[in-house]
Amino acid sequence: MTADITDDLILVDDPEPGVRRLTLNRPAKRNALSNALRARLFALLEANDCDPDVSVTIIRGAGTCFSAGYDLAGGTAPPYPFHTAPGPGHWPRHVVEGAFRIWDLAKPVIAQVHGWCLAGGSELATACDVVYVAETAMIGYPPVRSMSPPDNQFHAWLCGLRPAMELMLTGDAMDGREAVRVGFANRAFPEAELDEEVVRIAARMARIPTEIQQMNKRSVHRAMEIMGLRAAIRAGTEIQALAMTTATSRESFAAVRVSVTEGLDARDAPFKDYRTK
Structure with missing residues (x-):
């Protein structure tokens, strides 16, 4: 295991040969996805893709959670991690391109x-x-x-x-077991075992040469794209x-601009969940 390489936004370590782990490092903000953090994440992911010593990347969150979503307290303002055509619908198009x-x-x-x-944290996971x-x-x-x-x-x-x-019709959250049942996630583990289990699976993936593994990935992705996934998700940005x-929506964002928490x-108060539970 190598020593950690630390920057302000993401911790980087290699828990097993061929396995690079990126830890979102804004625990005080519940790892809210600011554009600065997103830019660093994309840069590291792309660097890993070109690094012959990396076969698999793990993304996790520091502190109490993976990510509570996009940083609504000004963190989604420019500059953006990469260019997306401007105009109405810029943000959802930008997110989907990411x-x-x-x-x-x-x-x-x-x-x-x-x-x-x-929210945006779940979008990152599903990508x-x-x-x-x-x-x-x-x-x-x-x-x-x-x-x-x-x-x-x-x-x-x-x-x-x-x-x-x-x-979509409730905005309710599901726990890890339910996420596996409905297909959002592959497997659920007790939280105390999660690190160990994920590294174990990642190490198994890392044994397969990248020249083969990238074809394995694309075979699944192409099947989903032929069924229309890429076109449908891009079309959803217009909705x-x-x-x-x-x-x-305008009233809700106006309230968030005054105070994100309030x-x-x-x-969520009428539903008595999330922070209001």
């Missing part, structure tokens, strides 16, 4: 999820090739209650019609952009 940047990497990327995995979760993880997309459907509309593809519809023009609490 997801497919991960999707199109040659080497496998594993999401290791514990604690909260909400990865496989997802392993703690049994106690809580995964959801609460912005459907007052803002919009997801930027990256993965639910129907991963979970199927009925579970996806229920998640998300349209939702942002509604009075409810705005989100007002959204």
